Amino acid sequence: MHAQERQQRVAELVAGAKAILTRKSLSRDALGDIAGKLEALAAQRHLWSETEYRSPTEAERQKRYLVSEEQDRTFALYLSAMYRGRRVPPHNHTTWACITAVEGCEMNYLYDRLDDGSSPGKASLRERAEVRVEPGRSIVLMPDDIHAVANADAPVIRHIHFYGRALEVLDRRLVFDLAAGTCKPMVMEIPSTR
Numbered sequence: 001m002h003a004q005e006r007q008q009r010v011a012e013l014v015a016g017a018k019a020i021l022t023r024k025s026l027s028r029d030a031l032g033d034i035a036g037k038l039e040a041l042a043a044q045r046h047l048w049s050e051t052e053y054r055s056p057t058e059a060e061r062q063k064r065y066l067v068s069e070e071q072d073r074t075f076a077l078y079l080s081a082m083y084r085g086r087r088v089p090p091h092n093h094t095t096w097a098c099i100t101a102v103e104g105c106e107m108n109y110l111y112d113r114l115d116d117g118s119s120p121g122k123a124s125l126r127e128r129a130e131v132r133v134e135p136g137r138s139i140v141l142m143p144d145d146i147h148a149v150a151n152a153d154a155p156v157i158r159h160i161h162f163y164g165r166a167l168e169v170l171d172r173r174l175v176f177d178l179a180a181g182t183c184k185p186m187v188m189e190i191p192s193t194r
Helices: 003-023 028-042
Strands: 062-068 074-083 087-091 097-103 106-113 125-133 139-141 146-150 156-165 174-177 182-185
Touching (some): 003 028, 003 062, 003 074, 097 106, 097 125
Antiparallel strands (some): 062 074, 074 156, 097 139, 097 156, 106 125
């Protein structure tokens, strides 16, 4: 229905992100500039409707749609629709990320890693901040940042996630178990819908 407009606006986002990362080195400041462009795209709510991106059922808990990626699997854009109560445990990405809201609040929990990573499978984390990602408010993550996400309140939330590389090719990600003090390779529980 809005595919052509969405394709054009996503192409503009990717071109803008490439220009920013060419002018500036990868930094939180550069990602903040990209996040501003992502917020403008998310504000076009008609491009992310239920008609084109079906919400998950209670049994599914979450749906992730791969909206766009470059041929080399970089600059990957996803729409994530998350059912109430869904929580993704602490994890890293190994690539940069910008996340913003189409609708609803995605709670992000940020962690510091306290150990030096020298003992395989072991990890000690401390939560350092909570960030509400809602319309007009985004979050940026550097490759080594660790966060967890949750939808605690709304029946379904819709957020746009923009990554330096597609999730499907990230093979060095870690997921952390806070209680056990462990970490292991992260396997995506939910496949992306193309």
